[in-house]
Amino acid sequence: MYNGLLHAHSGFRWLVLIALVVAIVISLAGWIKRSEWTKSGKISGLVLTILMDIQFLIGLVLYLFLSPMTKAAFNDFGAAMKNDTLRFYVVEHILIMVIALALVHIGKSRTKKDLPGWKKHRSSFIFYGISLLVILMAIPWDRAMF
Template structure:
């Protein structure tokens, strides 16, 4: 189960990144070019938010079945001093949760706004902040601190 969840979490990461990037591009384009907020824009917002929620759900399940986080939770005093264990046990999960909260707040605000320019602006700002936080906390293959492969096999 753990390896399947890990591979799925790795795969969904790319869907989250692609959908957020697309939503941000549409948001900035609509905001800066004073375009109407269309059904397509709303669908893209909804898809990006949904992928983020799916990813956090997989991540939360993974958090409780992972041997890394199990070690972190049971041996906190020692684990907090080990970079990789601390990253996955505390840093990664905290930043990703904050990112999801920001994306969700932004998405909710967009749904309640009536002005198209305000919708695009709100989506652009909240989703961009969420994406920057996500990018900062992914264990990229090139990271000197904690790294993982870009894709994991099932």
């Protein structure tokens, strides 16, 4: 079960990244053109949010219940903080990804406010863009499975 979810989590990352890039491109185009908030903006934000939530839930199950790394780290947290790999997975990866998830949700929620369309595009572009940068920092590229 652990390996299956780990592969799902690793592979699902690509769907999240694609959805994030699509949402950023749509937001940037809408902001530059000062266009109205359209269905494509709504759908791209919704799909992105759903995919991020699913990815987070898979990661949370791995983190809390299945990962041998987190189990080992929680047995001796002091020693785990001295190990770069354990510290990355037990503290840094999840903290940074929670921040990225919050940024996506903030960006999505700001599009629901009563603002001109181009301001919604600008907000979503900023929050989704920062989220993308944060995610790229926290992906364990050296352990990429796909």
